[in-house]
Structures are given as C-alpha cells and as structure tokens.
Amino acid sequence: MDEHFFKSYRKTSIQGIEVLRSITLPLSKKNEFIWSAKQCRRREDDIAIVNTAMKVSFDTTDQCLIKSAQLVFGGMAAMTSEAKAASRYLIGKKWSTEILEDVCSLLVQDFPLSVDVPGGMATYRQSLAISFFYKFYLHVTQWLSESGISDLPFIETEALSATRPCIRSESKESQLYQIVSPDQPEHDLVGRPITHLSGLKHATGEAIYIDDIPLHRNEHYGTLVINRTVPYGKLLSVDPSEALAIPGVVAFFDSSSIPKDRNTFGVIEHDEFVFATEEVTTIGQTIGLIVATDALIAEKASKLVKINVEPLSPTILTIEEAIANNSYLHHCKVSSGDVEAGLTRADHIVEGEMRVGGQEHFYLETQSCLVIPKEEDEVDVFIATQAVVNMQRSISKCIGVPQNRVTVKTRRAGGSFGGKETRCILLGIPAALAAQKLRVPVRMVLNRYDDMEITGHRNPYLFRYKMGFNSDGRIIAIRISAYSNGGIAQDLGSEIICVTILSIDGTFRIPNWEIDGWACKTNLPTNTAMRGFGNPEGSIMLHTLFEIVAETTERDSVEIRQLHLYEEGDFTPTNQILTNCTIKQCWDECLANSTYHKRLQAVKQFNKNNKWKKRGIAITTTKHNLGFGDKFMCQAGALVMIHLDGSVSLNHGGMEMGQGLHTKMIQIATRVLQIPASKIYFSETASDKVPNAPPTCGSMSADLNGMAIINACDILMERLLPYKSANPNGSWESWITAAYFDQINLSAVGFYSYFDPIYSFASNSGSHTKYTSFGAACSEVEIDCLTGDHSVLRTDIVMDVGESLNPAIDIGQIEGAFVQGYGLFVMEELLHSREGHLLTKGPSMYKIPTMNDIPREFHVSILRGSSNPRAVYSSKGIGEPPMTLATSAFFAIRNAISDARREKNLSTDFRFDSPATAERIRIACENEFSVTPTSVTENDSKCYSTWSINV
Numbered sequence: 001m002d003e004h005f006f007k008s009y010r011k012t013s014i015q016g017i018e019v020l021r022s023i024t025l026p027l028s029k030k031n032e033f034i035w036s037a038k039q040c041r042r043r044e045d046d047i048a049i050v051n052t053a054m055k056v057s058f059d060t061t062d063q064c065l066i067k068s069a070q071l072v073f074g075g076m077a078a079m080t081s082e083a084k085a086a087s088r089y090l091i092g093k094k095w096s097t098e099i100l101e102d103v104c105s106l107l108v109q110d111f112p113l114s115v116d117v118p119g120g121m122a123t124y125r126q127s128l129a130i131s132f133f134y135k136f137y138l139h140v141t142q143w144l145s146e147s148g149i150s151d152l153p154f155i156e157t158e159a160l161s162a163t164r165p166c167i168r169s170e171s172k173e174s175q176l177y178q179i180v181s182p183d184q185p186e187h188d189l190v191g192r193p194i195t196h197l198s199g200l201k202h203a204t205g206e207a208i209y210i211d212d213i214p215l216h217r218n219e220h221y222g223t224l225v226i227n228r229t230v231p232y233g234k235l236l237s238v239d240p241s242e243a244l245a246i247p248g249v250v251a252f253f254d255s256s257s258i259p260k261d262r263n264t265f266g267v268i269e270h271d272e273f274v275f276a277t278e279e280v281t282t283i284g285q286t287i288g289l290i291v292a293t294d295a296l297i298a299e300k301a302s303k304l305v306k307i308n309v310e311p312l313s314p315t316i317l318t319i320e321e322a323i324a325n326n327s328y329l330h331h332c333k334v335s336s337g338d339v340e341a342g343l344t345r346a347d348h349i350v351e352g353e354m355r356v357g358g359q360e361h362f363y364l365e366t367q368s369c370l371v372i373p374k375e376e377d378e379v380d381v382f383i384a385t386q387a388v389v390n391m392q393r394s395i396s397k398c399i400g401v402p403q404n405r406v407t408v409k410t411r412r413a414g415g416s417f418g419g420k421e422t423r424c425i426l427l428g429i430p431a432a433l434a435a436q437k438l439r440v441p442v443r444m445v446l447n448r449y450d451d452m453e454i455t456g457h458r459n460p461y462l463f464r465y466k467m468g469f470n471s472d473g474r475i476i477a478i479r480i481s482a483y484s485n486g487g488i489a490q491d492l493g494s495e496i497i498c499v500t501i502l503s504i505d506g507t508f509r510i511p512n513w514e515i516d517g518w519a520c521k522t523n524l525p526t527n528t529a530m531r532g533f534g535n536p537e538g539s540i541m542l543h544t545l546f547e548i549v550a551e552t553t554e555r556d557s558v559e560i561r562q563l564h565l566y567e568e569g570d571f572t573p574t575n576q577i578l579t580n581c582t583i584k585q586c587w588d589e590c591l592a593n594s595t596y597h598k599r600l601q602a603v604k605q606f607n608k609n610n611k612w613k614k615r616g617i618a619i620t621t622t623k624h625n626l627g628f629g630d631k632f633m634c635q636a637g638a639l640v641m642i643h644l645d646g647s648v649s650l651n652h653g654g655m656e657m658g659q660g661l662h663t664k665m666i667q668i669a670t671r672v673l674q675i676p677a678s679k680i681y682f683s684e685t686a687s688d689k690v691p692n693a694p695p696t697c698g699s700m701s702a703d704l705n706g707m708a709i710i711n712a713c714d715i716l717m718e719r720l721l722p723y724k725s726a727n728p729n730g731s732w733e734s735w736i737t738a739a740y741f742d743q744i745n746l747s748a749v750g751f752y753s754y755f756d757p758i759y760s761f762a763s764n765s766g767s768h769t770k771y772t773s774f775g776a777a778c779s780e781v782e783i784d785c786l787t788g789d790h791s792v793l794r795t796d797i798v799m800d801v802g803e804s805l806n807p808a809i810d811i812g813q814i815e816g817a818f819v820q821g822y823g824l825f826v827m828e829e830l831l832h833s834r835e836g837h838l839l840t841k842g843p844s845m846y847k848i849p850t851m852n853d854i855p856r857e858f859h860v861s862i863l864r865g866s867s868n869p870r871a872v873y874s875s876k877g878i879g880e881p882p883m884t885l886a887t888s889a890f891f892a893i894r895n896a897i898s899d900a901r902r903e904k905n906l907s908t909d910f911r912f913d914s915p916a917t918a919e920r921i922r923i924a925c926e927n928e929f930s931v932t933p934t935s936v937t938e939n940d941s942k943c944y945s946t947w948s949i950n951v
Contacts, residue, residue: 037132040918064095086110118947132787158611187677188674208411210369221295222443225286230283238288348471357950358458358459371434383409385408386657386697388693392406398433410656412656467479475508477514483520502574568581599780616891621774652708659809702871790826794857818882824886
C-alpha cells in the first residue's frame with residue numbers, strides 16, 4: 001500500500017474482482033520513530049479535520065543524522081498524501097532546531113490550499129500541519145534524549161506541554177438539593193426526586209414514537225419534493241411524470257391540488273406556502289408531495305420530479321446582505337436613560353461587532369406524522385408537535401374542514417427544543433391533504449438530511465455595539481444593534497428578536513441603554529424557536545462587553561461583573577421591577593462552591609509553567625424572564641377523570657418531549673387528590689381532551705398546566721368532601737363508589753389564566769415577564785494552543801429554581817441545558833454554501849457534544865431558601881434558563897487564549913465569535929507555527945468564493 005493506493009475520496013485502486021484480505025503493519029526498527037495525531041471538531045466519533053502519521057529513522061552511526069523520513073497527512077488534499085518536499089528535505093539533515101523553520105515553509109508549499117478548498121478552514125488546516133510537525137519534533141527529541149543521545153536540540157521545560165495529550169480523567173459530579181420535610185405525607189410526591197415516569201422506557205427502547213406505531217391497513221408513505229436548484233427564482237414548471245411512472249407511486253400533490261386561499265400557513269402571519277406557487281424563495285422549499293406504497297419508493301420518486309427554475313435577483317443569504325437591501329421581517333427598540341450623554345462622560349469608548357452562530361435542534365426523532373382519515377371528513381393526526389392546537393388549526397384551514405373534525409394527538413416527542421413548535425406543519429398539512437384526498441392513512445418521516453435542510457435552526461446573530469465605561473470598570477452606556485437571520489418567513493422571528501433586546505441586560509444594572517433589534521429576511525429556510533428563544537445570544541454579547549472592560553482596565557472580570565449585579569427592587573431597561581432577585585445569592589454561592597479565587601491563582605501558575613497548554617477560568621450569570629407577552633398564551637386547561645375503581649385519568653394541554661412535564665403533573669395531582677401516583681395515569685396530549693391549549697414552550701408549561709390540574713383536582717375534592725367527612729376512615733375507592741351512586745360527577749375541567757398589562761415598546765411600559773429566574777456558573781478549561789483542542793475541566797452551577805417540584809428532573813434539565821448551550825457557544829457550527837445549501841447536514845458533518853465533552857467535574861446546586869409566589873407550589877420553570885450558563889465555558893476559553901496572546905506580546909483586544917471551535921481557538925492563539933491568511937494561496941483571493949459563508 002503506497003501513495004497510489006488511494007485514487008480519490010473513498011476510492012482506491014482495488015479492482016472490482018479483488019478483495020483486500022489483510023494489511024500487514026511492519027514493526028518499527030531501531031532508531032526509527034513513528035508518531036500520529038488527529039484533530040477533529042470533537043474528540044469522539046468524528047472524522048479528522050487533519051490527521052497525520054510521521055516517521056523518521058536515524059543513521060546507526062550518527063544517531064542525530066536523518067536517514068529517511070515520511071510526513072503523511074489526511075485532510076490536506078483530496079486523499080491521504082505525503083508531504084514530499086518536506087520529507088525529502090529532512091533526509092541527510094541533522095535533527096536540530098534549524099530544520100523546524102524550513103520544514104514549516106515546505107509543508108505550506110506541499111499543501112497549497114486556496115480559500116475555496118472543499119471543507120474550508122484553509123488557514124487552520126495548514127497551521128495544524130505545521131503544528132503537528134512541531135509536536136512530532138518535540139516527541140522525537142524526547143525519545144532520542146531518553147535513549148541517551150547527546151548533542152540534541154535544547155527544549156525548554158515549558159514547551160513540553162505540547163507533548164501531553166488531552167486525556168479525560170475520571171469523572172466527578174455532585175448534585176445538591178433540599179430534601180422534603182419528614183412530615184410530608186408519603187403519597188405527596190411534590191418536591192421529591194422521583195425518576196421520570198417514562199425514563200425506563202426511553203432507556204430500553206420501549207417508548208413509542210410516531211414511526212413505532214404499527215402499520216395500518218392500506219397505509220401509504222409520503223415524501224416531500226423540495227427545491228434543490230437556486231435559493232431564489234421563478235418556478236417555470238414542475239413535471240412529475242417520470243416519478244409517477246414508477247410502480248408503487250400513487251399520487252403527486254402540488255399547489256394545483258389545493259385552493260389558493262388555503263395554500264398558506266404561519267403562526268404570526270400566513271406568509272409561507274404549503275406548496276410553492278410562482279416563485280421559489282429558498283433551498284429546501286416544498287414544491288410537492290409524492291405518495292407511494294412504501295418509503296423507499298416514495299424517496300426514490302421524489303428525486304425524479306423535474307423542477308425548472310429561472311434564477312432571480314437579488315439573492316439574500318447573509319445578515320450583511322439583508323442590511324444592504326433593507327430586507328427585514330421586524331424591528332423593535334428599547335431605550336433607557338441617555339446613551340449619548342453617557343458616552344460623552346465615559347473615560348473609554350469601544351466599538352465592534354460579534355457574531356453568534358445558529359444551532360441545529362438535532363432532536364433524536366426527526367419530524368414525523370401519521371394521518372388517518374375517518375368518516376365524515378374526520379382525520380386523526382398523530383404527530384410529534386409542541387403545538388397541538390396550532391397544528392389542528394393549520395390542518396383544518398388547509399383541508400377545508402372545521403377544527404372539530406381534526407384530532408391531533410401527541411404521546412411524546414423524541415426531543416423538540418423548539419423545533420417542533422411550528423415547523424412540524426411542513427409535514428402535517430401535506431400528509432393530511434393526501435390522506436383526505438386518497439382516503440388512506442399517510443405516514444411521513446423526514447430523513448436527517450432533509451430535516452436539517454428544510455426545518456430551520458436557531459437564528460444566527462450579528463451584533464454591532466458601542467460602549468462607554470470609566471477606568472474604575474463601571475459601564476456608563478451601551479448602544480447595541482442586534483440582527484438575527486430569520487430566513488424567508490416570519491414564523492416566530494419577530495418574537496425571538498424582541499426577547500433578545502428585552503433580556504440583553506442580563507443580571508447587570510447599567511444606567512443608559514439603547515438597543516435596536518432587526519429580524520432579517522433572507523433566502524434561507526425559515527429559522528425558528530430554539531431553547532432559550534433569543535436570550536442566549538444577547539447574554540453572550542453582554543458578557544463579551546464585560547470581558548472587554550476587564551481587559552481595558554486591567555481588572556478581574558469577576559470584579560467588573562460584581563460591580564454591576566442587580567439587587568432587589570432595581571428596575572431593568574424595560575422598567576420591570578425585580579422582585580425575589582436572588583442573583584447575588586447565586587453569585588456568592590457559586591464563587592464559594594467553585595473556590596474561584598484559589599483556582600484563579602492555580603490557573604495563572606499553570607499558564608506560567610506551560611507554553612503550549614493554557615487554562616482559563618470564568619464565572620458568568622443568567623437572568624431569564626419567564627412569561628408570555630401575548631395574553632392568549634397565558635392560559636391552560638386540564639381534564640381529570642376518576643374511574644369507578646379509583647384510578648384517575650389525567651389530561652392537560654402540555655406535551656412530553658423528555659422534559660418530565662407529565663411526571664411533574666402527576667406529582668402535583670398526588671398532593672391535591674391525596675392518593676399515590678400508581679393510581680394516576682396520563683396517556684397522551686390530544687386536542688379532543690383539552691382544546692385550545694397554548695404551545696408547550698417558554699419553560700412555562702409546568703406553571704400553567706400545573707395550576708389547571710390543581711383547579712380540576714380541587715373541584716373533585718370539593719365534591720368528594722361530604723363522603724370523606726361521612727366516612728373518615730374509608731378508602732379512596734369507597735368514597736368514589738359512594739359519590740358515584742349518589743350521582744356525583746367524577747370528572748372535572750380545570751382552567752388557569754393570568755394576565756399582566758402587556759409590555760408596550762412605544763411607551764416602554766407594561767409587563768413582559770411573570771417572574772425571573774437567576775443562576776451562576778463557573779467553568780475552567782484547558783486549551784492546546786497548537787491545535788485549538790480543548791477540554792472542560794470543571795463546571796460549578798448554582799441555579800434558582802424556586803421550590804423544586806422534582807429535583808432529579810430539574811437538575812437533569814440544568815445539566816442538559818448547560819451541555820446544549822456548550823454546543824451552541826463552543827462546538828456546533830452551521831455552514832452554508834454561497835448557493836444557499838446547508839453544508840453541515842447529518843451527524844457526519846454537524847457535531848453535537850458527546851459524553852467526552854461533558855465537564856470532567858460537574859457540580860450542580862439548587863439554590864436554597866428561594867421561593868416564587870407566582871408559580872405552582874413556589875417552583876420556577878427550568879428548561880431554558882440554565883442554557884446561557886454555558887457562556888462560562890466560552891469565556892474560560894477566551895481567557896486562556898488571552899493568556900497565550902499576552903505571553904506572545906499580542907493584544908488581548910481580539911474579536912472572538914461564537915462558536916469557539918477548534919479552528920477559532922487555534923487562529924486566535926497566534927504563534928510562530930501559525931499560517932497567516934495571506935499565505936494560504938499565491939493567487940489573488942478575490943478570484944475565489946469561499947467554501948462556506950457566515951449567514
């Protein structure tokens with residue numbers, strides 16, 4: 001096997017009739033040294049960005065004289081290749097420091113990468129190749145030294161850190177929470193850390209999801225026909241004839257199959273088409289639907305539909321292009337104080353930009369549905385959705401039947417994170433249309449690639465800021481323009497950008513604010529809600545400003561943050577008064593639990609002793625506003641039915657997506673009904689049980705549905721009171737029997753609503769939050785300055801959840817939110833081509849955190865002594881608030897980079913966008929083994945279009 005074995009990517013010289021039976025790896029010889037390395041987007045289960053195997057052998061008489069050398073790299077060309085010029089150069093040379101500079105230059109010549117190289121990251125990949133050789137140089141020098149060879153190059157002790165791999169040590173973790181009073185009745189499960197009631201089914205695979213539902217008689221399968229041509233163009237023709245000719249294909253539906261006034265949908269505005277009509281406005285837009293007798297036939301046929309599109313202009317993909325073309329979906333603004341006066345008084349003024357990338361939901365269960373037609377134009381819709389009623393309403397409109405003929409059911413969703421609040425309509429409407437017209441059950445399940453391409457992501461952001469602050473570290477005024485990339489349609493984009501500017505103040509009191517928010521309209525698939533809903537992006541922007549202040553004033557960023565922390569009774573820029581403000585308690589407890597100040601000194605000493613490995617530590621905070629800005633969202637219903645054997649059927653409008661909502665609702669019912677959980681059962685969320693329910697979102701579902709359940713259970717307990725009083729020693733079953741024979745209604749509808757004056761942007765008054773959640777986190781990381789690799793060594797979190805309904809579930813949500821936030825801020829990167837195609841589709845290209853990315857030490861503490869009079873049993877919503885605490889890992893990385901740059905006498909005032917990928921870390925750690933962008937190609941870079949773009 002030599003350099004001729006690999007012909008191109010995934011192609012070898014093996015002939016069709018040949019079989020590779022074995023590969024023999026020769027043993028290394030005396031005076032021969034072999035070393036290999038690999039750098040990926042994440043450490044586990046990932047293909048390499050660049051990998052290498054290097055071999056050098058020395059003369060037997062002069063053991064510093066190189067006899068032969070091979071430097072082989074993957075990821076630097078279309079296939080694994082040897083750096084021939086660099087390898088040849090080494091032969092006959094002495095192993096000394098003189099070879100370093102020459103080999104580094106030759107490696108760039110061996111692998112000249114243009115800016116449009118497939119896979120991108122040209123500068124980073126060349127820097128990796130050079131850095132790998134330097135690591136090899138250090139390893140070989142060490143091996144030679146251990147062999148007793150003298151006259152070797154001198155290596156300073158601090159540089160040897162480059163040879164130490166990032167190996168995960170044994171994990172440590174702790175979870176601290178308040179246990180319930182010993183006087184609490186055994187049946188009362190509120191506050192107890194019980195296991196998720198479906199947790200065992202999730203672990204064993206017994207939980208039933210949409211595609212696990214057994215096939216129905218005469219069931220058909222639908223596959224979307226989507227636009228893969230250009231992101232913006234005139235739709236000239238659609239020809240399904242070739243697809244319809246395939247045996248097993250039953251029908252094709254497009255815009256001609258549905259009346260024009262029914263061919264639209266949307267949450268805030270009906271600005272999206274079920275099927276494209278005269279124009280295509282994004283890659284991945286639905287053109288039509290193929291229905292066939294099985295999934296494979298439908299998938300094959302969908303790709304045979306001929307779509308003829310004439311490109312139109314302008315095509316707008318990026319935020320900058322949207323700004324240049326004044327292309328916006330929404331604008332909102334908040335002002336507080338006098339920013340201009342504040343900037344005038346400030347000792348220092350800084351201006352700049354920051355990007356925060358989007359994020360894929362990457363739920364384990366892709367978008368799925370099954371629609372079953374029934375008599376009288378009824379349809380049953382089994383679908384993984386967070387918004388049962390929105391789905392019911394959308395299907396009702398598009399197939400032209402009243403909502404009482406559409407029953408939407410969701411037993412559970414295999415993850416959602418906001419991605420199944422609105423975008424599941426893309427499947428639900430076409431499937432219902434086909435089922436109604438063909439009178440057969442229709443199932444649709446998106447494959448992972450199409451799911452990622454067409455259903456939208458977390459909105460990418462661009463922030464432009466101007467800040468004034470004094471030399472003592474106090475911030476006087478901030479002006480921020482926030483731009484989100486909303487994609488082609490409104491969806492929830494206007495709400496998301498509003499949340500960003502309403503919550504960007506975080507936990508900090510700053511006297512003068514001016515915040516503008518624009519949701520940009522682009523020719524990308526419509527982006528949508530995702531966990532945090534605009535809050536994480538604003539949070540990382542604000543914390544970046546605190547880091548800038550700390551660097552400029554040469555103060556510890558912890559001290560700067562502490563100067564600005566909110567206190568009880570403070571007003572936010574939107575004139576919300578803070579009550580039950582616990583941020584100082586969270587902050588102080590996090591500082592103490594993490595031993596921050598002691599570890600900060602240890603980090604400084606480590607960085608002094610290690611040249612190529614650096615550590616950083618940071619503490620950040622979160623303030624999450626819980627509540628809805630629309631009155632209709634602030635309500636919930638429940639239906640509780642007691643059966644004659646004493647068992648209870650519990651129904652409410654919320655849905656289960658793994659967050660433990662149903663478990664908490666049953667816990668609440670045990671307290672009110674005073675019976676064990678074994679008597680209570682929740683089957684599925686259904687529009688015919690609890691109508692008109694708001695979506696399960698915003699971390700408010702336990703609050704809303706829990707209160708509705710209490711209301712229904714209170715009604716039932718009031719009806720049962722006479723029978724309990726008459727027979728105080730009786731059993732639950734005996735009271736039920738007595739009530740039944742006395743003609744007492746044993747079912748009750750519960751309802752709950754709240755209303756605060758809705759916030760007005762015009763007057764900067766009213767309420768946009770019901771209550772506020774706080775938290776703090778401290779993270780320590782270690783980075784490799786030569787590769788950009790990193791590891792989270794430890795994270796400590798203190799979170800205010802009020803009086804927890806279920807500490808086990810709440811701590812699980814805190815840990816899960818942190819890791820997902822870590823993915824957003826550090827690892828996960830969405831890349832698009834200049835032609836509007838998503839490049840990072842599927843698990844091979846898009847990387848979410850794995851077990852190896854969880855902090856080695858992970859300590860979570862629920863703040864004690866906190867209560868919340870505005871929610872069920874003094875609890876607080878927990879799904880979203882901890883997400884932003886992952887900024888602590890991002891800023892720990894930033895601080896480590898700052899130390900590396902400081903050591904090289906480089907400015908610590910550097911732009912550092914999110915996510916903090918290995919590429920961004922390595923490029924920010926400028927050193928003698930960095931390749932500058934100007935040396936990437938000898939050709940004028942203006943002649944090229946980059947492989948990917950920042951949208």
